[in-house]
Amino acid sequence: MKDKATVTIRDVAQHAGVSTATVSRVLSNSGPVSAEVRERVEHTIRALGYRPNRMARSFRAQRSKFIGLIISDVENPFYTSLVRAVEDVAYAHDYSLLLCNSDEDLEKERTYIQFMADERVAGVIGSPASEQETSFAALFDAGIPVVSVDRRSALTPVDTVLLDNVAAARDLTRHLIHHGHRRIGAILPNLSITSGRERLAGFLQAMEEAGLAPDPALIHEGKGIEAFGAHAARALLHLPERPTAIFTGNNLITLGALKAIQECGLRIPDDVAVAGHDEMPWMSLLAPGITVAAQPIHEMGRTAMRMLLARINGDSQPMCEVKLAPRLIIRNSVASPTPI
Amino acid sequence: MKDKATVTIRDVAQHAGVSTATVSRVLSNSGPVSAEVRERVEHTIRALGYRPNRMARSFRAQRSKFIGLIISDVENPFYTSLVRAVEDVAYAHDYSLLLCNSDEDLEKERTYIQFMADERVAGVIGSPASEQETSFAALFDAGIPVVSVDRRSALTPVDTVLLDNVAAARDLTRHLIHHGHRRIGAILPNLSITSGRERLAGFLQAMEEAGLAPDPALIHEGKGIEAFGAHAARALLHLPERPTAIFTGNNLITLGALKAIQECGLRIPDDVAVAGHDEMPWMSLLAPGITVAAQPIHEMGRTAMRMLLARINGDSQPMCEVKLAPRLIIRNSVASPTPI
DNA sequence: TCAAAGAGTGTAATCGTTCTCAGCGGCTTG
DNA sequence: CAAGCCGCTGAGAACGATTACACTCTTTGA
Numbered sequence: 001m002k003d004k005a006t007v008t009i010r011d012v013a014q015h016a017g018v019s020t021a022t023v024s025r026v027l028s029n030s031g032p033v034s035a036e037v038r039e040r041v042e043h044t045i046r047a048l049g050y051r052p053n054r055m056a057r058s059f060r061a062q063r064s065k066f067i068g069l070i071i072s073d074v075e076n077p078f079y080t081s082l083v084r085a086v087e088d089v090a091y092a093h094d095y096s097l098l099l100c101n102s103d104e105d106l107e108k109e110r111t112y113i114q115f116m117a118d119e120r121v122a123g124v125i126g127s128p129a130s131e132q133e134t135s136f137a138a139l140f141d142a143g144i145p146v147v148s149v150d151r152r153s154a155l156t157p158v159d160t161v162l163l164d165n166v167a168a169a170r171d172l173t174r175h176l177i178h179h180g181h182r183r184i185g186a187i188l189p190n191l192s193i194t195s196g197r198e199r200l201a202g203f204l205q206a207m208e209e210a211g212l213a214p215d216p217a218l219i220h221e222g223k224g225i226e227a228f229g230a231h232a233a234r235a236l237l238h239l240p241e242r243p244t245a246i247f248t249g250n251n252l253i254t255l256g257a258l259k260a261i262q263e264c265g266l267r268i269p270d271d272v273a274v275a276g277h278d279e280m281p282w283m284s285l286l287a288p289g290i291t292v293a294a295q296p297i298h299e300m301g302r303t304a305m306r307m308l309l310a311r312i313n314g315d316s317q318p319m320c321e322v323k324l325a326p327r328l329i330i331r332n333s334v335a336s337p338t339p340i
Numbered sequence: 341m342k343d344k345a346t347v348t349i350r351d352v353a354q355h356a357g358v359s360t361a362t363v364s365r366v367l368s369n370s371g372p373v374s375a376e377v378r379e380r381v382e383h384t385i386r387a388l389g390y391r392p393n394r395m396a397r398s399f400r401a402q403r404s405k406f407i408g409l410i411i412s413d414v415e416n417p418f419y420t421s422l423v424r425a426v427e428d429v430a431y432a433h434d435y436s437l438l439l440c441n442s443d444e445d446l447e448k449e450r451t452y453i454q455f456m457a458d459e460r461v462a463g464v465i466g467s468p469a470s471e472q473e474t475s476f477a478a479l480f481d482a483g484i485p486v487v488s489v490d491r492r493s494a495l496t497p498v499d500t501v502l503l504d505n506v507a508a509a510r511d512l513t514r515h516l517i518h519h520g521h522r523r524i525g526a527i528l529p530n531l532s533i534t535s536g537r538e539r540l541a542g543f544l545q546a547m548e549e550a551g552l553a554p555d556p557a558l559i560h561e562g563k564g565i566e567a568f569g570a571h572a573a574r575a576l577l578h579l580p581e582r583p584t585a586i587f588t589g590n591n592l593i594t595l596g597a598l599k600a601i602q603e604c605g606l607r608i609p610d611d612v613a614v615a616g617h618d619e620m621p622w623m624s625l626l627a628p629g630i631t632v633a634a635q636p637i638h639e640m641g642r643t644a645m646r647m648l649l650a651r652i653n654g655d656s657q658p659m660c661e662v663k664l665a666p667r668l669i670i671r672n673s674v675a676s677p678t679p680i
Numbered sequence: 681t682c683a684a685a686g687a688g689t690g691t692a693a694t695c696g697t698t699c700t701c702a703g704c705g706g707c708t709t710g
Numbered sequence: 711c712a713a714g715c716c717g718c719t720g721a722g723a724a725c726g727a728t729t730a731c732a733c734t735c736t737t738t739g740a
Contacts, residue, residue: 006482008695008696009696009697009698010696018719018720019720020696020697020720020721021698021700021720021722022718022719024697024698024699025698025718025719027697028698030698031699031718031719032717032718033718034717034719037719052458053460053695053697054455054458054460055395055402055460055697056695056696056697056725057696057697057698058399058697059395059396059726060696060697060698060724060725061697061698062395064395073424074414074424074427075420075424080415080417080420081415083439084414084441087439087440087441091440096439096440096455097438097439098406098436098437098439099423099427099438099439100427100436101424115436117391118391118393118394119394226621255621255622258625259624259625262627281566281595282595282620282622285595285598285626287627346726348725349726358689358690359690359691360726360727361689361690362689362690364727364728364729365689365728365729367727367728370728371687371688371689371729372687372688372689373687373688373689374688377688377689392726392727395725395726395727396695396726396727397726397728399695399696399697399725400694400726400728401695401727401728402695402696682739682740683738683740684737684738684739684740685737686736687735688733688736689733690731690732690734691731691733692729692730692732693728694728694729695725695726695728697724698723698724698725699722699724700721700723700724701720701721702720702721703719703720704718704719704720705718705719707715708714708716709714709715710711710712710713
């Protein structure tokens with residue numbers, strides 16, 4: 001029996017000599033169906049090779065089985081891993097992933113948020129481009145649950161999964177101070193996002209603890225991309241009195257800073273110590289290895305997706321914020337500063 | 341005017357005092373509408389904050405505005421970049437991305453392919469898990485165009501975008517031979533996929549050119565992941581007469597091999613030379629840098645997506661295969677072998 | 681002057697599901 | 711034995727958009 005045209009539930013009903021309602025009941029296992037009829041319908045389904053039209057289902061339910069994932073850029077390894085973790089949990093529950101790269105662009109982000117609302121997705125996991133300016137209101141109004149990950153969103157109350165950024169930055173900075181560093185440069189992602197703001201706070205906290213006055217000339221803040229990390233690191237290294245250590249505030253900044261240091265012909269840790277955010281798969285290849293705070297990214301992604309699933313399934317607990325602990329990986333990028 | 345419930349085309353029609361057909365005509369700019377009515381309808385749309393329900397549209401058209409992307413794993417940087425390139429072109433044409441990780445698992449892949457058919461996606465870009473066993477038939481039957489990328493698919497005729505693997509592997513091997521290497525190990529991804537098979541062919545071709553008989557004991561083939569690369573490299577390095585150079589057949593294998601070499605305490609290029617596939621963003625950080633064949637990944641992704649769009653828009657040219665040239669990046673991981 | 685063409689608009693069917701409602705037997709129960 | 715209930719089933723109404731077709735006016739050309 002070749003399915004020249006697509007086989008619909010009507011065809012199945014007709015061939016099995018029952019109504020579409022009954023076929024639907026068999027399909028979704030809802031409502032009573034006699035064993036005999038169920039058998040016949042199931043046989044017909046197999047014989048005709050019938051597969052339910054998912055679009056029709058979503059349309060009828062006025063809710064699709066898609067999870068929108070709005071991140072700044074899949075090519076950022078942090079988000080890559082996040083995507084993977086989310087996808088694993090999503091597919092296990094018969095949801096699939098709609099991927100959007102906002103590029104930290106508020107306008108683009110707004111478009112995608114509206115798009116998700118127009119698509120009536122089941123839920124959205126997002127990493128807002130700005131803590132104060134990103135608005136999930138369109139989703140909120142449409143009753144679409146949202147989980148914010150890696151960053152907070154202030155405008156709408158949403159569940160949130162974060163790294164304990166303050167602790168991570170503080171511990172890394174303490175590590176530097178502990179090795180005797182006093183003049184420590186810091187390169188941070190944008191302070192308008194949670195990670196930037198909190199990592200700065202952690203850095204300052206450690207400095208203060210140690211009775212060190214942070215030097216504003218040693219603190220750089222900007223777009224959290226490789227180019228900025230390299231640029232800021234170069235600026236620090238060309239200072240008349242250059243810092244003996246650099247704290248880097250995210251993975252791409254770390255990458256950029258490392259390239260700049262190499263470019264300047266400086267050696268780690270002898271000429272400059274480095275400790276910063278985010279483990280990456282190739283870091284153990286470097287000699288010396290770089291001391292970093294690793295995030296439990298997969299755990300963050302899975303947690304976010306699970307929280308979202310709970311909301312989708314009607315959970316109406318008050319909004320909650322989960323904060324996960326970083327893991328410090330001590331390698332050899334920090335030594336005591338050489339006395340001048 | 342608060343949209344308590346969702347605003348539909350019917351609401352707009354009613355408020356503007358026209359029929360839904362007219363509103364639809366205004367929306368899609370199809371068919372004649374008088375300037376006066378168009379103006380009124382547009383005003384009503386804005387006033388009510390009406391946004392077309394995309395699900396309803398897809399349902400009615402029996403074709404969604406989604407592009408299915410089936411790759412083995414987003415966490416593989418090659419696919420990460422591919423995803424990004426595809427997404428950029430897709431969104432520019434009002435399509436969005438449905439992401440699936442097959443993990444090289446034929447069963448999982450089959451599920452996803454069927455899923456895409458059930459969703460009536462507009463098109464699929466896939467990197468088949470096996471050249472001979474992956475079947476896009478379900479999509480073909482449903483009239484959904486497919487572009488195969490990075491690897492060929494033999495069972496169904498589909499457009500294909502490939503790297504010139506033979507040339508890349510051959511040039512890398514030539515580079516090793518040119519530096520005087522005779523005993524060259526090769527670590528290749530699975531030969532059941534195009535890249536594995538062709539890269540082996542390129543390797544053998546260069547060997548033959550140079551009058552060298554490849555030693556089967558030096559050729560490893562397996563799942564193209566980091567663990568395999570490391571494992572195979574270790575095996576090569578522990579050989580009584582170990583190769584003076586290693587050719588690595590993809591990005592993860594290269595990563596694994598580098599880790600194994602480091603682990604064995606061997607130095608590149610003095611103890612063992614390395615040249616292999618795929619540039620990665622951190623490669624320039626290594627000392628010495630690794631000589632690789634870089635793929636124009638973004639170009640591959642963009643090309644694949646453009647070919648797919650052409651098919652979606654009804655292009656019925658015969659199937660075509662695009663082969664893009666690699667770019668050799670010569671660094672310092674290859675020197676002449678130290679005489680024994 | 682009248683037929684044909686065409687602009688502008690509305691009616692209603694349609695896409696494939698799900699789900700409410702109602703009906704029909706057969707069973708239990710008071 | 712009537713009333714009520716339950717198991718099983720079907721008819722048909724949604725869901726929100728597009729579009730084929732029909733209809734009414736105008737305009738045009740012979």
